[in-house]
Amino acid sequence: xxxxxxxxxxxxxxxxxxxxxxxxxxxxxxxxxxxxxxxxxxxxxxxxxxxxxxxxxxxxxxxxxxxxxxxxxxxxxxxxxxxxxxxxxxxxxxxxxxxxxxxxxxxxxxxxxxxxxxxxxxxxxxxxxxxxxxxxxxxxxxxxxxxxxxxxxxxxxxxxxxxxxxxxxxxxxxxxxxxxxxxxxxxxxxxxxxxxxxxxxxxxxxxxxxxxxxxxxxxxxxxxxxxxxxxxxxxxxxxxxxxxxxxxxxxxxxxxxxxxxx
Amino acid sequence: xxxxxxxxxxxxxxxxxxxxxxxxxxxxxxxxxxxxxxxxxxxxxxxxxxxxxxxxxxxxxxxxxxxxxxxxxxxxxxxxxxxxxxxxxxxxxxxxxxxxxxxxxxxxxxxxxxxxxxxxxxxxxxxxxxxxxxxxxxxxxxxxxxxxxxxxxxxxxxxxxxxxxxxxxxxxxxxxxxxxxxxxxxxxxxxxxxxxxxxxxxxxxxxxxxxxxxxxxxxxxxxxxxxxxxxxxxxxxxxxxxxxxxxxxxxxxxxxxxxxxx
Numbered sequence: 001x002x003x004x005x006x007x008x009x010x011x012x013x014x015x016x017x018x019x020x021x022x023x024x025x026x027x028x029x030x031x032x033x034x035x036x037x038x039x040x041x042x043x044x045x046x047x048x049x050x051x052x053x054x055x056x057x058x059x060x061x062x063x064x065x066x067x068x069x070x071x072x073x074x075x076x077x078x079x080x081x082x083x084x085x086x087x088x089x090x091x092x093x094x095x096x097x098x099x100x101x102x103x104x105x106x107x108x109x110x111x112x113x114x115x116x117x118x119x120x121x122x123x124x125x126x127x128x129x130x131x132x133x134x135x136x137x138x139x140x141x142x143x144x145x146x147x148x149x150x151x152x153x154x155x156x157x158x159x160x161x162x163x164x165x166x167x168x169x170x171x172x173x174x175x176x177x178x179x180x181x182x183x184x185x186x187x188x189x190x191x192x193x194x195x196x197x198x199x200x201x202x203x204x205x206x207x208x209x210x211x212x213x214x215x216x217x218x219x220x221x222x223x224x225x226x227x228x229x230x231x232x233x234x235x236x237x238x239x240x241x242x243x244x245x246x247x248x249x250x251x252x253x254x255x256x257x258x259x260x261x262x
Numbered sequence: 263x264x265x266x267x268x269x270x271x272x273x274x275x276x277x278x279x280x281x282x283x284x285x286x287x288x289x290x291x292x293x294x295x296x297x298x299x300x301x302x303x304x305x306x307x308x309x310x311x312x313x314x315x316x317x318x319x320x321x322x323x324x325x326x327x328x329x330x331x332x333x334x335x336x337x338x339x340x341x342x343x344x345x346x347x348x349x350x351x352x353x354x355x356x357x358x359x360x361x362x363x364x365x366x367x368x369x370x371x372x373x374x375x376x377x378x379x380x381x382x383x384x385x386x387x388x389x390x391x392x393x394x395x396x397x398x399x400x401x402x403x404x405x406x407x408x409x410x411x412x413x414x415x416x417x418x419x420x421x422x423x424x425x426x427x428x429x430x431x432x433x434x435x436x437x438x439x440x441x442x443x444x445x446x447x448x449x450x451x452x453x454x455x456x457x458x459x460x461x462x463x464x465x466x467x468x469x470x471x472x473x474x475x476x477x478x479x480x481x482x483x484x485x486x487x488x489x490x491x492x493x494x495x496x497x498x499x500x501x502x503x504x505x506x507x508x509x510x511x512x513x514x515x516x517x518x519x520x521x522x523x524x
Contacts, residue, residue: 012386057387085391124274125391127349130290 003070004075006097006251007046009031009061011089014128014242019051019061028052028089032063040077043251049103049110049249050198056239057090057129059113060092062249077167111194112203115243118187119184129187130188131207131243137189137214140191142177144190144220145213147173148227149206160201160238168230171196192247198257201238209236211237224260265332266337267293268359269308269512271323273351276390276504281313283325290314290351294325297346302339304330310464311365311372311511312460319505321389322354325510326365371435371512372491374455374465377505378473379447392450393505399451399476406482407475408453411437411468411491418492420471422463422500430492433458439472443501454509465498471498 009032017025021033032046048063070077074094081091117123117132149172156168170197180188191210193203213220226234271294279287283295293307311327332339336356343353379385379394381481384416411434436459442450453472475482488496 010386082384087387088382090384090386092383101465122344122349122352124272124350125350129387 001069002099003031003067004097004101005065005067005070005074005083006095006101006103007063007065007078007091008093008095009089009091010060011061011062012128013055013057014213015051015088016054016071016200018056019048019175020055028058028061028157029063031089032081032091033086036065038084039080040067040070042070043077044068045095047103047158050246051248052244052246053241056243056244056246058246058247060248062103062107062245062251064097064240064257066103067194080166081124103249107197107249107250108252109196110246111174111192111248112198112238113245114191114193115245116187116191116204116207118183118189122123125187126186127195128186129245131212131240135215137211138187139177139214140212141198141216141220142210143190144165145210145223146177146223148220148223149193152228153227155199155202155227157226157232158202158234159232160205161232161251162200163196163197170199170202175206203244204241205235206237206240207243211239212236263331264361265329266359266361266363267327267329267336268333268363268365268380269327269340269343269352269353270355270357271325271327271353273320274390275314275317277350280315280316280318281310290320290323291325293347293351294353296344297343297351297361298327300346301342301448302329302332304332306330311369312508314506314508315463315503317505318508319504321509322510323357323368323508324365324513326359326363335466337338343471346350361396361521361522363382367433368513369459369511370514371458373436373454373510373512374460375507375509376453376455376465376469376501377507378449378451378453380445380451382449385405385448386448388448391507393502395473395477397477399473400478401439401441401451401476403482404453404472404476407472407485408437408439410482410485411455415463415489415493416492417464417489419488419494419497420464421461422467423494424462427459427461430461432461437468438481453465466501466503467494467497469501469505474498 011028019028019178021027021030029164036044046063046065074114078094117130118137152171154168155170169178174194176192178190182188267414273290283289283292298306308325310328340353340356343461371498378390379392380381380399417432436456438454440452444450453469
Protein backbone atom coordinates (compact mmCIF):
# COMPACT_ATOMS: atom_id res chain seq x y z
CA UNK A 1 0.00 0.00 0.00
CA UNK A 2 1.33 3.42 -0.93
CA UNK A 3 1.95 5.76 1.97
CA UNK A 4 2.84 9.46 2.20
CA UNK A 5 5.16 10.98 4.77
CA UNK A 6 6.23 14.50 5.77
CA UNK A 7 9.94 14.71 6.57
CA UNK A 8 11.43 17.56 8.61
CA UNK A 9 15.06 17.99 7.67
CA UNK A 10 18.03 20.07 8.90
CA UNK A 11 21.20 20.52 6.89
CA UNK A 12 24.45 22.39 6.63
CA UNK A 13 24.35 23.53 3.01
CA UNK A 14 28.00 24.62 2.80
CA UNK A 15 29.22 21.74 0.69
CA UNK A 16 26.11 21.26 -1.45
CA UNK A 17 25.05 22.78 -4.76
CA UNK A 18 21.65 23.57 -3.19
CA UNK A 19 18.50 21.53 -2.63
CA UNK A 20 17.59 20.43 -6.13
CA UNK A 21 19.12 17.43 -7.89
CA UNK A 22 21.84 18.46 -10.35
CA UNK A 23 23.88 16.20 -12.57
CA UNK A 24 27.35 15.45 -11.14
CA UNK A 25 27.00 17.73 -8.12
CA UNK A 26 26.17 16.93 -4.50
CA UNK A 27 22.71 18.22 -3.60
CA UNK A 28 20.50 17.87 -0.54
CA UNK A 29 17.61 16.30 -2.48
CA UNK A 30 19.92 13.91 -4.33
CA UNK A 31 21.62 12.83 -1.09
CA UNK A 32 18.24 12.27 0.61
CA UNK A 33 16.88 10.26 -2.30
CA UNK A 34 19.98 8.08 -2.43
CA UNK A 35 19.88 7.47 1.35
CA UNK A 36 16.18 6.58 1.18
CA UNK A 37 16.77 4.16 -1.67
CA UNK A 38 19.68 2.54 0.15
CA UNK A 39 17.66 2.31 3.36
CA UNK A 40 14.39 1.01 1.91
CA UNK A 41 15.24 -0.46 -1.48
CA UNK A 42 12.66 1.86 -3.03
CA UNK A 43 13.36 4.51 -5.61
CA UNK A 44 11.56 7.64 -4.42
CA UNK A 45 11.27 11.35 -5.04
CA UNK A 46 11.69 13.64 -2.05
CA UNK A 47 9.77 16.87 -2.77
CA UNK A 48 10.94 19.86 -0.72
CA UNK A 49 8.71 22.78 0.31
CA UNK A 50 11.03 24.90 -1.80
CA UNK A 51 14.53 24.89 -3.20
CA UNK A 52 17.39 26.32 -1.20
CA UNK A 53 20.42 27.68 -3.07
CA UNK A 54 24.02 26.51 -2.82
CA UNK A 55 25.43 27.28 0.63
CA UNK A 56 22.02 27.93 2.23
CA UNK A 57 21.13 25.89 5.32
CA UNK A 58 17.93 24.54 6.87
CA UNK A 59 16.82 24.06 10.45
CA UNK A 60 13.38 22.81 9.44
CA UNK A 61 12.96 22.15 5.72
CA UNK A 62 9.90 19.98 5.05
CA UNK A 63 9.60 17.45 2.26
CA UNK A 64 6.91 15.04 1.15
CA UNK A 65 7.79 11.47 0.32
CA UNK A 66 5.49 8.89 -1.29
CA UNK A 67 6.63 5.34 -0.63
CA UNK A 68 5.26 2.42 -2.69
CA UNK A 69 5.55 0.22 0.40
CA UNK A 70 6.71 0.75 3.98
CA UNK A 71 5.46 -1.63 6.64
CA UNK A 72 7.28 -0.28 9.71
CA UNK A 73 6.43 2.95 11.54
CA UNK A 74 7.62 6.53 11.02
CA UNK A 75 10.40 6.32 13.61
CA UNK A 76 11.83 3.26 11.89
CA UNK A 77 11.76 5.09 8.56
CA UNK A 78 13.52 8.11 10.09
CA UNK A 79 16.24 5.93 11.61
CA UNK A 80 16.72 3.95 8.42
CA UNK A 81 17.22 7.09 6.34
CA UNK A 82 19.43 8.78 8.96
CA UNK A 83 21.70 5.74 9.11
CA UNK A 84 22.56 6.32 5.43
CA UNK A 85 22.94 10.11 5.55
CA UNK A 86 26.21 12.04 6.01
CA UNK A 87 26.79 14.14 9.16
CA UNK A 88 25.72 17.30 7.32
CA UNK A 89 22.06 16.23 6.87
CA UNK A 90 19.59 14.89 9.42
CA UNK A 91 15.92 13.89 9.23
CA UNK A 92 14.60 15.37 12.49
CA UNK A 93 11.15 13.82 12.29
CA UNK A 94 8.87 11.81 10.04
CA UNK A 95 5.11 12.26 10.22
CA UNK A 96 2.46 10.21 8.48
CA UNK A 97 0.56 12.50 6.09
CA UNK A 98 -2.63 12.36 4.04
CA UNK A 99 -2.24 10.59 0.71
CA UNK A 100 -2.42 13.83 -1.20
CA UNK A 101 -0.04 15.81 1.03
CA UNK A 102 2.36 17.86 -1.09
CA UNK A 103 5.14 19.84 0.60
CA UNK A 104 5.10 22.72 -1.90
CA UNK A 105 1.40 23.11 -2.67
CA UNK A 106 0.22 22.72 0.93
CA UNK A 107 2.75 25.04 2.59
CA UNK A 108 0.89 27.90 4.31
CA UNK A 109 4.00 29.89 5.07
CA UNK A 110 7.67 29.81 5.92
CA UNK A 111 10.09 31.47 8.25
CA UNK A 112 13.71 32.22 7.32
CA UNK A 113 16.56 33.36 9.55
CA UNK A 114 19.55 35.32 8.28
CA UNK A 115 22.63 35.48 10.53
CA UNK A 116 25.15 38.33 10.60
CA UNK A 117 28.35 39.15 12.37
CA UNK A 118 28.77 42.89 12.75
CA UNK A 119 32.44 43.93 12.72
CA UNK A 120 35.06 41.96 14.60
CA UNK A 121 37.52 39.47 13.19
CA UNK A 122 36.93 36.47 10.97
CA UNK A 123 35.59 33.66 13.20
CA UNK A 124 36.69 30.18 12.07
CA UNK A 125 33.63 28.63 13.78
CA UNK A 126 31.03 31.00 12.31
CA UNK A 127 32.15 31.80 8.76
CA UNK A 128 30.02 28.97 7.34
CA UNK A 129 26.92 30.38 9.06
CA UNK A 130 27.13 34.18 9.03
CA UNK A 131 27.71 37.16 6.80
CA UNK A 132 30.40 39.34 8.34
CA UNK A 133 29.79 43.04 7.73
CA UNK A 134 32.67 45.41 8.39
CA UNK A 135 30.94 48.55 9.62
CA UNK A 136 28.93 49.46 12.68
CA UNK A 137 25.14 49.21 12.19
CA UNK A 138 22.37 51.33 13.72
CA UNK A 139 20.08 48.63 15.10
CA UNK A 140 17.18 50.97 15.86
CA UNK A 141 17.16 52.16 12.24
CA UNK A 142 17.25 48.54 11.04
CA UNK A 143 14.30 47.67 13.28
CA UNK A 144 12.30 50.60 11.88
CA UNK A 145 13.14 49.52 8.35
CA UNK A 146 12.21 45.89 9.12
CA UNK A 147 8.76 46.98 10.31
CA UNK A 148 8.14 48.53 6.87
CA UNK A 149 8.65 45.19 5.15
CA UNK A 150 5.63 43.69 6.95
CA UNK A 151 2.40 43.66 4.99
CA UNK A 152 0.50 42.31 1.97
CA UNK A 153 2.14 43.95 -1.02
CA UNK A 154 4.16 43.72 -4.19
CA UNK A 155 7.74 42.70 -3.36
CA UNK A 156 9.16 43.02 -6.92
CA UNK A 157 11.95 45.22 -5.54
CA UNK A 158 13.21 42.28 -3.50
CA UNK A 159 12.92 39.67 -6.25
CA UNK A 160 16.08 38.60 -8.09
CA UNK A 161 15.74 37.52 -11.68
CA UNK A 162 16.13 33.82 -12.40
CA UNK A 163 12.94 32.20 -11.15
CA UNK A 164 10.02 34.47 -11.98
CA UNK A 165 6.82 33.74 -10.08
CA UNK A 166 3.33 34.39 -11.43
CA UNK A 167 2.79 37.22 -9.00
CA UNK A 168 5.18 39.25 -6.86
CA UNK A 169 2.55 39.94 -4.21
CA UNK A 170 3.28 38.27 -0.88
CA UNK A 171 2.03 38.57 2.67
CA UNK A 172 4.99 39.24 4.95
CA UNK A 173 3.67 38.46 8.43
CA UNK A 174 6.78 39.23 10.42
CA UNK A 175 10.19 40.81 9.94
CA UNK A 176 12.40 41.08 13.03
CA UNK A 177 15.92 42.28 13.72
CA UNK A 178 17.13 40.07 16.59
CA UNK A 179 20.04 41.18 18.77
CA UNK A 180 21.59 37.90 19.90
CA UNK A 181 22.76 37.37 23.50
CA UNK A 182 26.41 37.69 22.55
CA UNK A 183 25.99 40.79 20.38
CA UNK A 184 28.17 42.95 22.62
CA UNK A 185 31.00 40.43 22.51
CA UNK A 186 30.75 38.85 19.06
CA UNK A 187 28.46 41.13 17.04
CA UNK A 188 25.93 38.37 16.36
CA UNK A 189 22.71 39.70 14.87
CA UNK A 190 19.88 37.94 13.02
CA UNK A 191 17.01 38.92 10.77
CA UNK A 192 13.93 36.70 10.65
CA UNK A 193 11.25 36.99 8.00
CA UNK A 194 7.96 35.09 7.88
CA UNK A 195 5.62 35.14 4.89
CA UNK A 196 3.03 33.07 3.07
CA UNK A 197 5.65 32.56 0.37
CA UNK A 198 8.90 34.03 -0.88
CA UNK A 199 10.24 35.35 -4.17
CA UNK A 200 13.67 34.35 -5.46
CA UNK A 201 16.43 35.68 -3.11
CA UNK A 202 13.81 37.70 -1.23
CA UNK A 203 15.28 37.26 2.26
CA UNK A 204 18.81 37.90 1.03
CA UNK A 205 17.64 41.05 -0.75
CA UNK A 206 15.72 42.27 2.30
CA UNK A 207 18.81 41.63 4.43
CA UNK A 208 21.14 43.52 2.09
CA UNK A 209 18.68 46.43 2.11
CA UNK A 210 18.30 46.51 5.92
CA UNK A 211 22.08 46.42 6.29
CA UNK A 212 22.42 49.50 4.06
CA UNK A 213 19.98 51.27 6.36
CA UNK A 214 22.06 50.01 9.31
CA UNK A 215 25.20 51.53 7.77
CA UNK A 216 23.42 54.88 7.48
CA UNK A 217 23.57 54.95 3.67
CA UNK A 218 19.80 55.51 3.65
CA UNK A 219 17.15 56.37 6.27
CA UNK A 220 14.70 53.67 7.39
CA UNK A 221 11.97 55.29 5.28
CA UNK A 222 13.97 54.42 2.13
CA UNK A 223 12.58 50.86 2.38
CA UNK A 224 9.09 52.21 1.72
CA UNK A 225 10.42 54.05 -1.33
CA UNK A 226 12.25 50.97 -2.62
CA UNK A 227 9.09 48.87 -2.28
CA UNK A 228 6.93 51.41 -4.09
CA UNK A 229 9.34 51.48 -7.07
CA UNK A 230 8.76 47.73 -7.69
CA UNK A 231 12.14 47.21 -9.31
CA UNK A 232 15.06 45.20 -7.97
CA UNK A 233 17.62 47.79 -9.05
CA UNK A 234 16.59 50.19 -6.27
CA UNK A 235 17.11 47.81 -3.35
CA UNK A 236 20.36 46.95 -1.55
CA UNK A 237 22.80 44.20 -2.46
CA UNK A 238 21.92 40.51 -2.21
CA UNK A 239 23.38 39.18 1.06
CA UNK A 240 25.59 36.09 0.54
CA UNK A 241 24.09 32.60 0.94
CA UNK A 242 25.96 31.28 3.99
CA UNK A 243 23.98 33.38 6.49
CA UNK A 244 20.58 32.04 5.39
CA UNK A 245 18.60 29.31 7.17
CA UNK A 246 15.16 27.99 6.23
CA UNK A 247 13.86 27.83 9.79
CA UNK A 248 10.27 26.57 9.65
CA UNK A 249 7.57 25.62 7.16
CA UNK A 250 3.93 25.82 8.22
CA UNK A 251 1.05 23.51 7.21
CA UNK A 252 -2.60 23.26 8.20
CA UNK A 253 -3.38 20.58 10.76
CA UNK A 254 -4.77 17.61 8.89
CA UNK A 255 -2.18 17.59 6.13
CA UNK A 256 0.68 17.20 8.51
CA UNK A 257 1.05 18.61 11.96
CA UNK A 258 2.57 22.09 11.90
CA UNK A 259 6.17 21.20 12.30
CA UNK A 260 8.46 23.16 14.55
CA UNK A 261 12.18 23.11 14.22
CA UNK A 262 14.59 23.70 17.05
CA UNK B 263 66.61 44.08 13.45
CA UNK B 264 65.19 40.76 14.53
CA UNK B 265 61.93 40.96 16.46
CA UNK B 266 59.88 38.38 18.38
CA UNK B 267 56.10 38.25 18.46
CA UNK B 268 53.46 36.24 20.33
CA UNK B 269 50.54 35.26 18.09
CA UNK B 270 47.15 34.23 19.50
CA UNK B 271 45.41 31.98 17.01
CA UNK B 272 41.97 30.36 16.66
CA UNK B 273 41.26 27.55 14.22
CA UNK B 274 38.75 24.97 13.13
CA UNK B 275 40.93 21.86 13.01
CA UNK B 276 38.41 19.67 11.13
CA UNK B 277 40.18 19.71 7.81
CA UNK B 278 43.77 19.74 9.07
CA UNK B 279 46.18 16.94 9.93
CA UNK B 280 46.89 18.71 13.24
CA UNK B 281 49.19 21.57 14.23
CA UNK B 282 52.59 20.30 13.20
CA UNK B 283 53.97 20.52 9.66
CA UNK B 284 53.64 17.22 7.79
CA UNK B 285 54.75 16.46 4.28
CA UNK B 286 51.89 16.60 1.75
CA UNK B 287 49.17 17.27 4.32
CA UNK B 288 47.44 20.51 5.32
CA UNK B 289 48.46 21.53 8.84
CA UNK B 290 47.83 24.62 10.96
CA UNK B 291 51.53 25.39 11.41
CA UNK B 292 52.26 24.87 7.72
CA UNK B 293 49.36 27.10 6.68
CA UNK B 294 50.44 29.85 9.10
CA UNK B 295 54.05 29.71 7.93
CA UNK B 296 53.02 29.90 4.29
CA UNK B 297 50.67 32.84 4.97
CA UNK B 298 53.40 34.68 6.90
CA UNK B 299 55.90 34.12 4.12
CA UNK B 300 53.42 35.31 1.49
CA UNK B 301 52.52 38.35 3.60
CA UNK B 302 56.01 39.43 4.61
CA UNK B 303 58.39 37.81 2.13
CA UNK B 304 60.24 36.23 5.06
CA UNK B 305 60.64 32.53 5.66
CA UNK B 306 59.79 31.96 9.33
CA UNK B 307 59.04 29.24 11.83
CA UNK B 308 55.84 29.58 13.85
CA UNK B 309 56.36 27.71 17.14
CA UNK B 310 53.12 26.71 18.87
CA UNK B 311 52.70 26.31 22.65
CA UNK B 312 51.96 22.69 21.89
CA UNK B 313 50.79 20.47 19.08
CA UNK B 314 47.12 19.81 18.58
CA UNK B 315 46.05 16.58 16.88
CA UNK B 316 44.08 16.19 13.66
CA UNK B 317 40.52 17.45 14.12
CA UNK B 318 41.29 19.34 17.35
CA UNK B 319 40.43 23.06 17.43
CA UNK B 320 41.80 26.13 19.17
CA UNK B 321 40.17 29.24 20.56
CA UNK B 322 43.45 30.64 21.86
CA UNK B 323 46.56 28.76 20.73
CA UNK B 324 49.70 30.86 21.23
CA UNK B 325 52.76 30.74 19.00
CA UNK B 326 56.06 32.55 18.97
CA UNK B 327 57.42 34.00 15.77
CA UNK B 328 60.87 35.46 15.22
CA UNK B 329 61.03 37.78 12.23
CA UNK B 330 64.35 38.82 10.69
CA UNK B 331 62.81 42.18 9.84
CA UNK B 332 59.43 43.82 10.33
CA UNK B 333 59.19 47.57 10.32
CA UNK B 334 55.45 48.08 10.79
CA UNK B 335 53.53 47.51 14.02
CA UNK B 336 51.85 44.40 15.46
CA UNK B 337 48.40 45.23 14.06
CA UNK B 338 49.83 45.56 10.56
CA UNK B 339 51.54 42.18 10.94
CA UNK B 340 48.28 40.58 12.13
CA UNK B 341 46.34 42.03 9.20
CA UNK B 342 48.99 41.01 6.69
CA UNK B 343 48.98 37.39 7.88
CA UNK B 344 45.17 37.22 8.17
CA UNK B 345 44.78 38.45 4.61
CA UNK B 346 46.60 35.30 3.43
CA UNK B 347 44.90 32.79 5.71
CA UNK B 348 41.87 30.64 4.84
CA UNK B 349 38.55 31.16 6.70
CA UNK B 350 39.35 28.26 9.04
CA UNK B 351 42.29 30.02 10.75
CA UNK B 352 42.53 33.50 12.26
CA UNK B 353 45.28 35.36 14.10
CA UNK B 354 43.30 37.06 16.87
CA UNK B 355 46.13 39.20 18.17
CA UNK B 356 49.83 39.85 17.83
CA UNK B 357 51.87 41.06 20.79
CA UNK B 358 55.46 42.21 20.80
CA UNK B 359 57.47 39.85 23.03
CA UNK B 360 60.92 39.72 24.60
CA UNK B 361 63.64 38.51 22.26
CA UNK B 362 63.91 35.19 24.04
CA UNK B 363 60.16 34.51 24.29
CA UNK B 364 59.39 30.92 23.41
CA UNK B 365 55.78 29.73 23.26
CA UNK B 366 56.51 26.20 24.54
CA UNK B 367 59.16 26.81 27.17
CA UNK B 368 57.53 29.88 28.69
CA UNK B 369 53.97 28.55 28.92
CA UNK B 370 52.87 28.54 32.58
CA UNK B 371 49.69 26.60 31.96
CA UNK B 372 46.88 25.85 29.57
CA UNK B 373 43.14 25.43 29.60
CA UNK B 374 41.28 22.99 27.34
CA UNK B 375 37.57 22.69 26.71
CA UNK B 376 35.90 19.46 25.59
CA UNK B 377 32.35 19.73 24.16
CA UNK B 378 29.73 17.00 24.32
CA UNK B 379 26.20 16.47 23.11
CA UNK B 380 24.31 14.15 25.41
CA UNK B 381 21.67 12.11 23.56
CA UNK B 382 19.48 13.67 20.88
CA UNK B 383 19.85 13.46 17.16
CA UNK B 384 22.83 14.16 14.98
CA UNK B 385 23.17 17.95 14.64
CA UNK B 386 24.56 19.06 11.25
CA UNK B 387 25.81 22.32 12.80
CA UNK B 388 27.58 20.75 15.80
CA UNK B 389 29.05 17.46 14.61
CA UNK B 390 32.40 19.12 13.84
CA UNK B 391 32.61 20.50 17.39
CA UNK B 392 31.10 17.93 19.76
CA UNK B 393 31.21 14.27 20.75
CA UNK B 394 27.67 12.91 20.74
CA UNK B 395 27.12 10.32 23.47
CA UNK B 396 24.02 8.16 23.21
CA UNK B 397 23.08 7.58 26.84
CA UNK B 398 21.85 9.77 29.67
CA UNK B 399 24.63 10.99 32.00
CA UNK B 400 24.50 11.65 35.74
CA UNK B 401 25.94 15.16 35.91
CA UNK B 402 26.34 15.21 39.69
CA UNK B 403 28.45 12.04 39.54
CA UNK B 404 30.55 13.56 36.74
CA UNK B 405 31.13 16.70 38.82
CA UNK B 406 32.27 14.60 41.80
CA UNK B 407 34.61 12.64 39.53
CA UNK B 408 35.97 15.85 37.99
CA UNK B 409 36.88 17.21 41.43
CA UNK B 410 39.08 14.14 41.99
CA UNK B 411 41.18 14.97 38.95
CA UNK B 412 42.34 18.26 40.51
CA UNK B 413 45.72 18.17 42.22
CA UNK B 414 49.46 17.74 41.85
CA UNK B 415 49.96 14.08 41.01
CA UNK B 416 51.01 11.37 38.60
CA UNK B 417 48.60 11.26 35.64
CA UNK B 418 50.07 8.16 33.92
CA UNK B 419 46.60 6.63 33.80
CA UNK B 420 45.46 9.46 31.50
CA UNK B 421 48.53 9.41 29.23
CA UNK B 422 48.24 7.72 25.85
CA UNK B 423 51.37 6.14 24.42
CA UNK B 424 52.97 7.93 21.50
CA UNK B 425 54.65 10.99 22.93
CA UNK B 426 56.22 10.04 26.27
CA UNK B 427 57.12 12.97 28.52
CA UNK B 428 59.98 12.94 31.06
CA UNK B 429 57.57 12.88 33.96
CA UNK B 430 53.86 12.11 34.21
CA UNK B 431 53.37 14.41 37.20
CA UNK B 432 51.22 17.43 36.46
CA UNK B 433 49.42 20.06 38.46
CA UNK B 434 45.75 20.06 37.46
CA UNK B 435 44.42 23.36 38.78
CA UNK B 436 40.84 23.05 37.66
CA UNK B 437 38.49 20.44 36.21
CA UNK B 438 34.88 21.51 35.67
CA UNK B 439 31.78 19.91 34.21
CA UNK B 440 29.85 22.80 32.66
CA UNK B 441 26.13 22.46 31.96
CA UNK B 442 25.58 24.79 29.00
CA UNK B 443 22.54 27.09 28.80
CA UNK B 444 20.84 24.89 26.22
CA UNK B 445 21.49 21.59 28.00
CA UNK B 446 17.79 20.88 28.51
CA UNK B 447 17.04 21.42 24.84
CA UNK B 448 20.18 20.24 23.04
CA UNK B 449 22.17 18.26 25.61
CA UNK B 450 25.19 20.53 25.34
CA UNK B 451 27.75 19.84 28.06
CA UNK B 452 31.42 20.80 28.37
CA UNK B 453 34.40 19.71 30.43
CA UNK B 454 37.19 22.21 31.05
CA UNK B 455 40.59 21.25 32.42
CA UNK B 456 43.39 23.62 33.40
CA UNK B 457 46.91 22.46 34.27
CA UNK B 458 50.54 23.54 34.21
CA UNK B 459 50.99 21.11 31.33
CA UNK B 460 49.30 18.13 29.72
CA UNK B 461 50.29 14.58 28.79
CA UNK B 462 49.44 13.11 25.39
CA UNK B 463 45.64 12.78 24.99
CA UNK B 464 45.19 13.71 28.65
CA UNK B 465 42.01 15.77 28.26
CA UNK B 466 40.45 13.24 25.90
CA UNK B 467 41.27 10.43 28.34
CA UNK B 468 39.88 12.37 31.31
CA UNK B 469 36.72 13.07 29.29
CA UNK B 470 36.23 9.42 28.31
CA UNK B 471 36.66 8.46 31.96
CA UNK B 472 34.22 11.08 33.30
CA UNK B 473 31.65 10.00 30.71
CA UNK B 474 31.87 6.38 31.92
CA UNK B 475 31.12 7.67 35.42
CA UNK B 476 28.24 9.66 33.92
CA UNK B 477 26.83 6.50 32.33
CA UNK B 478 26.91 4.78 35.73
CA UNK B 479 29.45 2.17 34.67
CA UNK B 480 31.58 3.18 37.65
CA UNK B 481 31.08 5.32 40.78
CA UNK B 482 32.81 8.73 40.97
CA UNK B 483 35.37 7.27 43.38
CA UNK B 484 36.62 5.03 40.59
CA UNK B 485 38.62 8.00 39.24
CA UNK B 486 40.74 7.98 42.41
CA UNK B 487 41.37 4.27 41.89
CA UNK B 488 42.27 4.73 38.22
CA UNK B 489 44.76 7.48 39.10
CA UNK B 490 46.41 5.42 41.82
CA UNK B 491 46.99 2.50 39.40
CA UNK B 492 49.14 4.74 37.14
CA UNK B 493 48.37 2.76 34.02
CA UNK B 494 46.38 3.88 31.00
CA UNK B 495 44.60 0.52 30.64
CA UNK B 496 42.43 1.21 33.69
CA UNK B 497 40.95 4.52 32.51
CA UNK B 498 37.99 5.08 30.17
CA UNK B 499 38.13 5.36 26.40
CA UNK B 500 39.83 8.24 24.60
CA UNK B 501 37.14 10.74 23.57
CA UNK B 502 37.27 11.59 19.84
CA UNK B 503 39.21 14.68 18.67
CA UNK B 504 36.41 16.88 17.30
CA UNK B 505 35.12 17.90 20.76
CA UNK B 506 38.47 19.29 21.92
CA UNK B 507 39.45 22.98 21.95
CA UNK B 508 42.70 24.49 23.23
CA UNK B 509 41.08 27.43 24.98
CA UNK B 510 43.85 29.48 26.58
CA UNK B 511 47.60 29.44 27.17
CA UNK B 512 49.03 31.36 30.12
CA UNK B 513 52.33 33.25 30.30
CA UNK B 514 53.97 35.41 32.94
CA UNK B 515 53.66 39.14 32.40
CA UNK B 516 56.92 40.35 30.90
CA UNK B 517 57.27 37.57 28.35
CA UNK B 518 54.00 38.36 26.73
CA UNK B 519 50.85 39.61 28.34
CA UNK B 520 48.65 36.79 29.58
CA UNK B 521 46.51 36.28 26.54
CA UNK B 522 42.83 35.68 26.83
CA UNK B 523 40.74 34.11 24.13
CA UNK B 524 37.05 34.74 23.63
